[in-house]
Amino acid sequence: MRKKENHEPLCEDIAGKGCGLKKVIDTVGGKWKIMILCVIDKNEVVRYGELSRSIHGITNTMLANSLKELEADGLVERKQYDEMPVRVEYNLTIKTKSLIPILLELKRWGENNL
Numbered sequence: 001m002r003k004k005e006n007h008e009p010l011c012e013d014i015a016g017k018g019c020g021l022k023k024v025i026d027t028v029g030g031k032w033k034i035m036i037l038c039v040i041d042k043n044e045v046v047r048y049g050e051l052s053r054s055i056h057g058i059t060n061t062m063l064a065n066s067l068k069e070l071e072a073d074g075l076v077e078r079k080q081y082d083e084m085p086v087r088v089e090y091n092l093t094i095k096t097k098s099l100i101p102i103l104l105e106l107k108r109w110g111e112n113n114l
Helices: 020-028 033-043 048-054 060-072 100-113
Strands: 045-047 076-081 087-092
Touching: 020 033, 033 045, 033 048, 033 060, 033 076, 033 087, 033 100, 045 048, 048 060, 048 087, 060 076
Parallel strands: none
Antiparallel strands: 045 087, 076 087
């Protein structure tokens, strides 16, 4: 198999620890995480109930788990207000805002090719 010159491979170490593409898929892959990011991006600041209503078919367990993982990975910020009832808001981090143009390109590719 020949290697093209001046061609950057998607992964040097296919699916290994150093593979950036694998890291991205592990972080935002799955059925719900990108949908959650889409809702937060559209609204800038979102409460849990709004997320739940906006993403058809997601269970409360999946939403809660996905939000925890997105927060742990530094993609979503969670802000809790000390009031009764407790109010929690979610917004995208600066790191995630840099991912949005890439997701838009994927969206366009999907619209044109799938």
